[in-house]
Amino acid sequence: MWSCSPAKNEDMNKFSLFVVTAAAALALPALAAGQAAPTGNVANGKRLFEKQNCYYCHGTGGQGGRDGARIAATALNVQALIRYVRQPTGGMPAFTDKIISDQELTDIYAYLKSLPAAKAPKDIPLLDQLREK
Amino acid sequence: MATSKKGSVNRRGFLKGAAVGAAALVAKPTVQAQNAPARQAAQLPSAALVAAETSPPPPRTDVYTTDRPGSDFMVDVIKSLGFEYVAANPGSTFRALHESIINYGGNKAPELLTCCHEESSVAMAHGYAKIEGKPIMVMAHGTVGLQHASMAIYNAYADRVPVYIVIGNVADGPWRRSDVEWTHAVQDAALIVRDYTKWDDSPISLTQFAESAVRAYKIATTPPMGPVVVVADAVLQEEPVSQDDRRRLRVPKLSASGPPAGDSGAVAEVARMLVAAENPLIVSGRSARTPNGLKLLVELAELLQAPVLDRRQRMNFPTRHPLYGTGNLANADLVLGLEVPDFWNVTHAQTPLNRMGMEVRPLTKQGAKIVTISSLDLLTKSNYQDFGRYNEVDLAIAADAEATMPPLIEACRRLITADRKRVFDARGARFAEAAKRIREQDLQEAAWAWDASPITTARVSAELWNQIKNEDWSLVSDVVFQSWWPTRLWDFTKHYQFIGGHGAYGIGYGAPAAVGAALANKKYGRLTVNIQSDGDLNYAPGVLWTAAHHHIPLLSIMHNNRSYHQERMFVADMAARAQRDVSRVGIGNDISNPNIDYATMAKAYGMYGAGPIENPNDLGPAIKKAIEVVKRGEPALVDVVMQPR
Numbered sequence: 001m002w003s004c005s006p007a008k009n010e011d012m013n014k015f016s017l018f019v020v021t022a023a024a025a026l027a028l029p030a031l032a033a034g035q036a037a038p039t040g041n042v043a044n045g046k047r048l049f050e051k052q053n054c055y056y057c058h059g060t061g062g063q064g065g066r067d068g069a070r071i072a073a074t075a076l077n078v079q080a081l082i083r084y085v086r087q088p089t090g091g092m093p094a095f096t097d098k099i100i101s102d103q104e105l106t107d108i109y110a111y112l113k114s115l116p117a118a119k120a121p122k123d124i125p126l127l128d129q130l131r132e133k
Numbered sequence: 134m135a136t137s138k139k140g141s142v143n144r145r146g147f148l149k150g151a152a153v154g155a156a157a158l159v160a161k162p163t164v165q166a167q168n169a170p171a172r173q174a175a176q177l178p179s180a181a182l183v184a185a186e187t188s189p190p191p192p193r194t195d196v197y198t199t200d201r202p203g204s205d206f207m208v209d210v211i212k213s214l215g216f217e218y219v220a221a222n223p224g225s226t227f228r229a230l231h232e233s234i235i236n237y238g239g240n241k242a243p244e245l246l247t248c249c250h251e252e253s254s255v256a257m258a259h260g261y262a263k264i265e266g267k268p269i270m271v272m273a274h275g276t277v278g279l280q281h282a283s284m285a286i287y288n289a290y291a292d293r294v295p296v297y298i299v300i301g302n303v304a305d306g307p308w309r310r311s312d313v314e315w316t317h318a319v320q321d322a323a324l325i326v327r328d329y330t331k332w333d334d335s336p337i338s339l340t341q342f343a344e345s346a347v348r349a350y351k352i353a354t355t356p357p358m359g360p361v362v363v364v365a366d367a368v369l370q371e372e373p374v375s376q377d378d379r380r381r382l383r384v385p386k387l388s389a390s391g392p393p394a395g396d397s398g399a400v401a402e403v404a405r406m407l408v409a410a411e412n413p414l415i416v417s418g419r420s421a422r423t424p425n426g427l428k429l430l431v432e433l434a435e436l437l438q439a440p441v442l443d444r445r446q447r448m449n450f451p452t453r454h455p456l457y458g459t460g461n462l463a464n465a466d467l468v469l470g471l472e473v474p475d476f477w478n479v480t481h482a483q484t485p486l487n488r489m490g491m492e493v494r495p496l497t498k499q500g501a502k503i504v505t506i507s508s509l510d511l512l513t514k515s516n517y518q519d520f521g522r523y524n525e526v527d528l529a530i531a532a533d534a535e536a537t538m539p540p541l542i543e544a545c546r547r548l549i550t551a552d553r554k555r556v557f558d559a560r561g562a563r564f565a566e567a568a569k570r571i572r573e574q575d576l577q578e579a580a581w582a583w584d585a586s587p588i589t590t591a592r593v594s595a596e597l598w599n600q601i602k603n604e605d606w607s608l609v610s611d612v613v614f615q616s617w618w619p620t621r622l623w624d625f626t627k628h629y630q631f632i633g634g635h636g637a638y639g640i641g642y643g644a645p646a647a648v649g650a651a652l653a654n655k656k657y658g659r660l661t662v663n664i665q666s667d668g669d670l671n672y673a674p675g676v677l678w679t680a681a682h683h684h685i686p687l688l689s690i691m692h693n694n695r696s697y698h699q700e701r702m703f704v705a706d707m708a709a710r711a712q713r714d715v716s717r718v719g720i721g722n723d724i725s726n727p728n729i730d731y732a733t734m735a736k737a738y739g740m741y742g743a744g745p746i747e748n749p750n751d752l753g754p755a756i757k758k759a760i761e762v763v764k765r766g767e768p769a770l771v772d773v774v775m776q777p778r
Contacts, residue, residue: 051716056702056777061582063589065616065778067702072581089484093709118580126595127576130622132569 040078040103040110048104049111057092062112068092072115081109199373203339204233206374206382207365210346211270213384216243216297218261218652220254221272222281223247226301226317229370230272243270246652246683249675251278253645255285255360257676258296260609260646262289263447263632264653266423268297268353275302275322275364283326284639289360290329291474291519292446292636293419293508295353296360299346303367304335323362328516331359339369339382347385356392356422356533357508392422395506395530395537402528403469403504404544408553410467410502412560413439414460417449418473418507424628426535427451430471433542436549438561444473445612445620448631452620453572455565462496470505471534475521506530506537519637575621587694587774588749594618596752597662597690600760604660606630609650610643614666614692614699616778629654641672644689648680651687651768660763665689665770667724667731668697677738680768688763689735690756691772693745695725698777731772744772 049055049062057068064070069090074081082105085095121127178186207230211219219234221227234245248254254271262268273282279300289296302322303309309318323333332352334345342365349361374382395403407413415434421427430450434441440460441450449471450457462468462480470476480503483491497503503526510531513520530537549557579591594615602624611634612619625631632650635642647663654661670677670691680687701722708715719725728745735742741762743755752773759769 053701053705053715053718056698056705059582059585059589059776059778060587061585061589063581063585063591063776064578065590065776066613067778070578070581093706095709095715096712098712099709099715118577119583121573121576121580124580124583126592126599127579129599130576130595132572 040106040108042107042110042114044104045107045109045111045114048100048108052095052100052108054108062115071112073117074109074112078106078109081105081112201374201376201379202229202233202370203372203374204229204365204370205237206339206379207342207346207370208233208238210343210384211299212238212242214270214297214347214350214387216268216270217265218246219243219270219272220246220248220257220649222249222251222254222278224272224274224278224301224317225313226274226276226278226303226367227272227299227365227370228301229367230299230301230365233370246679248645248679250673251281252285252641253648253673253676253679255282255289255296255298256642256645257649257652257679259285259289259292259294259636259642260632260649260651261653262294262296262649263292263646264607264609264629264650268295268350269649271296271298273298273300274317275300276317276319279322279325279362285642285645286326286360287329287517288636288639288642290331290636291517292633293357293359293512294636295358297350297353298330298360298362299365300362301367301370302335302364304337304364305368308368322364326360326362328514329360330362331357331512333362333364335364335366336369337366339374339378342366342369343382344385347387350387351390355390356536357512359512392533392536393508393511393531394540395532397540399528399530400537400540401544403506403530404541404548406467406502406504406528407437407439407469408545408548410439410465411556412460412465413437413467413469414442414462414465415439416442416444416468416470416473416476416479417447418444418471418476419446419449419633420471420534421447421449421628422533422535426538427628429535429538429542433538433545435561436542436545436557438557438564439469440564442479444479445617445631446474446633448625448628452623452625453568455561455568457568458571459564459567463498465497465501467502467504468497470503470507470526472507472509473505474509474519476505476507476526477522477524480524481522502527504528504530506532506534506541508533579618579622582776584749585776586747586749587776588746588752589776590615590692590778591618591622592749593664593690593692593752593773593775594622596749596756597664598623599753600756601660601662604760605658606660606662607650607654608662608664609647609654610662610664611635612664614778615664619664629657629659640666640669643669645673645676645679647687647689648676648685648768651680651685652683655686655766660760661687663687663689665691667691667693667695667729670731671724671729674734674738677735677740677768677770681739684766685768686763686766687768688756688759689768689770691731691744691770692775693729693731693772694775694777695728696723696777698722701777731770735768735770735772741767741769742772743770745774746771747774 058071059065062072082102088094251273258269258271273279300322303314303318309315336342336345346363349363353361420430434456440456442460443450480497481493481495483493505526582589583592607629608631643666651661701718704718705715708718732742732744746752746755755771759771762769
């Protein structure tokens with residue numbers, strides 16, 4: 001009959017996103033020299049991104065929104081992403097390996113990395129007209 | 134005016150007479166038998182006599198008419214209050230008032246709006262009041278109608294919006310005509326909504342009705358505003374009023390109360406704190422009741438060069454102002470909350486959000502002072518908990534923020550020295566730079582998934598803005614489900630350009646409130662825009678017909694994410710927490726299989742419909758075409774398959 005979470009304003013959202021991203025990155029050990037980064041399957045990652053409903057909060061293009069950070073072209077490395085999914089610090093629930101394995105998260109990571117980067121606003125006429133000139 | 138012969142028979146008299154007549158008919162055969170003459174020689178009766186003696190007696194015919202029902206006087210009272218419209222789904226308990234409005238009142242001021250659900254009637258009144266600043270009237274059954282209306286009334290109460298509701302009821306049992314009237318009758322009609330209305334009354338005379346009706350208007354429109362209920366007893370409505378009685382009845386003058394302003398000593402103290410603060414932050418909830426409230430908040434913010442954190446519950450502050458959204462609770466040494474519902478939830482964080490019994494931490498730094506000016510402190514009830522968690526503040530002024538603003542601004546002005554002015558100017562320059570950075574960041578974020586399908590809420594907002602930016606537009610839906618993209622991209626400057634949201638998050642508000650707001654905008658020639666959630670529309674889609682029937686120009690862009698998405702996320706949270714299958718949470722939440730065809734739905738209700746639009750490149754032309762329809766004075770709907778948020 002009703003619905004809505006007690007959303008904070010978007011400014012606070014941005015602040016939280018920054019803190020979450022920075023904290024996750026700092027908390028992770030760097031890869032040892034010469035250690036190969038795990039590789040993922042992009043197609044399977046896309047399938048899992050949809051099946052596990054990641055897009056509910058992050059959007060089908062990983063663009064983010066009110067309820068989740070932008071994760072397309074994430075600056076995190078794969079271990080940082082996995083660590084954050086296991087132990088999130090914001091509003092996101094923890095996804096344990098009972099729900100999704102490290103390999104599956106690696107596939108999702110590969111999918112996120114495969115998403116096209118956004119154009120610059122100046123190259124999109126509808127956004128360009130909104131820029132202060 | 135002479136007393137009508139017809140009007141001289143009232144219903145009580147008729148019923149009494151009918152009972153006596155029936156008793157006489159029953160008794161008659163016995164009397165005839167006792168007085169029968171002795172049998173004489175056979176004489177055949179004529180056919181006419183046979184017919185007269187053997188046919189059943191003709192039924193008694195009563196003509197029940199009147200020239201002056203009490204409901205006419207009720208209309209005199211209602212007209213004195215200046216309602217433009219009365220929204221109603223028809224109901225027998227107010228049939229006389231209904232008839233008086235359309236015939237005696239000429240269906241003008243107020244004009245009857247045909248609604249398909251009482252929830253729609255109230256939500257339309259809710260939306261109208263937020264644009265126009267005054268209520269329209271709603272009529273409903275005292276029982277089943279008010280039950281339908283109740284959630285919308287709660288929304289209006291929590292949003293502190295004046296909604297004026299007249300309900301019908303047959304209070305006196307013997308006057309009820311049928312089992313229907315018994316099941317539609319109630320001892321205390323307003324009881325079911327008393328927890329979330331500001332006032333109600335059940336008058337038992339026309340004199341009391343007049344006073345209660347005027348009093349109700351005064352109470353509803355005095356801040357803190359809220360819904361009121363007046364019961365129009367059906368007997369009072371239907372019984373005639375003699376000429377002599379009518380002369381004795383009078384319509385009381387409405388004596389509007391001014392909004393309560395803050396105590397001068399407390400206002401002076403707030404001014405001292407604001408001027409002395411190094412990083413003051415203003416948090417606005419519903420601070421701008423009127424266009425002047427918007428101007429006053431700009432004046433205060435600019436005077437202090439203090440940023441405004443807008444909760445977007447009214448059009449409080451221009452969205453491209455350098456002080457809009459540039460502040461931060463964590464940096465503030467003074468937080469001024471203006472008409473902010475659940476202010477505790479603004480100044481605190483609860484973590485983790487997906488757990489009950491959460492840990493709490495303040496978002497303000499240690500030593501930061503918190504001050505509130507709010508009429509919410511003047512209207513707190515017990516049962517429904519919309520008041521939120523108790524907030525420990527340093528100074529609370531129980532008053533209307535807008536009414537308190539002029540003395541506060543003056544008090545600040547008197548305290549600002551040249552030194553403080555230099556500090557403020559430097560502060561303002563920093564916020565202006567921050568505003569530019571935020572704007573660039575917003576535009577960059579909007580570009581992500583620009584060509585995606587389902588279409589992003591950012592893309593939809595940008596496409597809409599491109600079509601309306603040169604119009605006199607008014608957005609009458611909330612922006613929270615679109616990740617706030619309209620307020621991040623559009624240039625909101627006028628009070629009617631934004632009206633906030635539900636009040637109590639009761640879904641089903643969106644579509645009817647938009648229709649009501651569009652109705653208020655109609656006479657000003659504004660282009661009214663509604664970004665319409667799919668789940669919301671399905672509660673009472675008949676309001677689309679109301680918009681078409683009454684030629685209410687409204688552009689609705691369907692935010693069709695084919696789900697009750699908020700609930701879907703909540704259940705996903707629970708599944709993840711329980712370490713179970715997250716992929717199944719669409720069960721009970723998705724609105725798909727089959728997908729609802731909203732363009733066809735719109736057409737079925739007699740209005741323009743287009744879509745579903747799935748290719749973002751088709752969106753601009755579709756919106757443009759729909760706007761052409763709206764400019765001709767009709768509603769139009771464009772179904773857009775959109776990202777969840």
